[in-house]
Amino acid sequence: MATVFVSGTLPGASPARLAELHHVVQDEAGIRSAAFEACRDSVEGIVALLTDRIDGTLLDSAPRLKIVANVAVGVDNVDLAACAARVVVVTNTPDVLTEATADMAFGLLIAAARRIAEGDRLVRSGGFTGWTPTFMLGTRVHGMTLGIVGMGRIGQALARRARGFGMHVLYNQRTRLPEPLERALGATYTQSLDEMLAWADAVSIHCPLTPETRHLFSRERLGRMKEGSILVNTARGPIVDEAALADVLEHGPLSAAGLDVFEEEPTVHPALLARPNAVLAPHIGSADRVTREAMAATAIANVLRVLGGEPALTPVAPRR
Secondary structure, three states, rough: OEEEEEEEOOOHHHHHHHHHOEEEEEEOOOOOOHHHHHHHHOOEEEOOOOOOOOOOHHHHHOOOOOOEOOOOOOOOEEOOOOOOOOOOEEEEOOOHHHHHHHEEEEEEEEHOOOOOOHHHHHOOOOOOOOOOOOHHHHHHOOOOOEEEOOHHHHHHHHHHHHHHOOOOEEEEEOOOHHHHHHHHHOOOEEHHHHHHHHOOOEEEEEOOOOOOOOOOOHHHHHHHOOOOEEEEEEEOHHHHHHHHHHHHHOOOOOOOEEEEEOOOOEOOOOOOOOOOOEOOOOOOOOOOHHHHHHHHHHHHHHHHHHHOOOOOOOEOOEEE
């Protein structure tokens, strides 16, 4: 029986199954907790959240560690090279949250374009005094040109939703998709991100956070976006410069934004909080019950396999 540290409470039946087979230490404070400090010499598995920073210092303090199972698709909170150097397996939870996150991205797009959250606040505050032909005019969603940054699983799922709204889909990433897949998605590849931004009525971010994508949407790049366009981010907060985003939401060219992630979570830049044309969600892209239970189950299945001497189901290789 191995010791496994679980960072916080996970939904579903899988945590109970893990506790039947191994000694589980759990704390809502994650790897910063006294509970982790007390067990780190013996811990062989960590079920980590994206709020846990797994670096060389932590790994050196846990000499028996065999696996870090991240309950997320992104692994920017894990030093992959440091884990590989210490022969620690890193896993993530791909596939299971694809549809839920795509739903969220599309929901944020509609909410931002049609000013739904702004209207909700107005009604609740007693500011709705009746319908007029020019009241709270927004942006038409059906038929718009949608730019997708990163056409992985989630980006492709968003493109499938866009087809139902008669959208023209553009995408940008390092590697072009096979032409049959492009045709199936109704998506057109653009050679550069800036080229895509010049045409897109709305842009949705679905790329991982890496040193290259940190502040990919800088003040300069945000300023190149189409007049009246909309930015959606359900990937990672630091891909967008929040202060710059607040500025372009106030002065243009953007008309609105929908965000589910932020640079310094749970803190949000005060200038962004002040923008009525920003729809701000508390990182709930994967937060439907079925999806979160599946994420927990995938992470725990990886731990059970590795501690049982079997290959991980969803290993993550170090970036080259």
